């Protein structure tokens with residue numbers, strides 16, 4: 248009985264933390280081993296992470312020769328509401344161009360930055376459309392939710408793997 252009593256807290260602790268371990272440390276995340284000539288350097292760790300997460304799910308992607316460009320766009324006099332946080336352009340003059348709002352990006356956490364970039368790469372690299380479907384608890388099922396969706400999208404160390412499984416499954 249005493250043994251069980253001691254074991255239970257350990258099991259609970261393990262369930263809460265062991266399943267969601269980040270395989271890549273912060274230092275490794277920002278250590279970029281290749282170049283992405285069509286992207287602003289701040290975005291390179293996120294492009295490398297996107298490639299790594301895709302490869303872990305069986306799909307090798309090379310964003311350094313994909314023709315996708317990724318740059319900042321300043322506010323240019325627009326208010327925060329008028330300018331989206333990130334956009335993937337598919338038009339013929341500007342095929343596969345992603346622009347990221349400078350102010351929003353630099354005021355964000357690493358996970359928020361990854362959420363923005365992975366969403367736009369979902370459009371530009373994976374050719375995915377928006378998906379506003381949600382679970383019964385109100386959480387979004389997909390990182391590809393549109394800006395008008397009512398569902399809640401919390402992308403963090405805990406939820407990341409499930410959202411990436413969904414992102415790379417289609």
Ligand SMILES: [Zn+2]
Nearest residue numbers: 366370377393
């Ligand atoms: Zn979108």
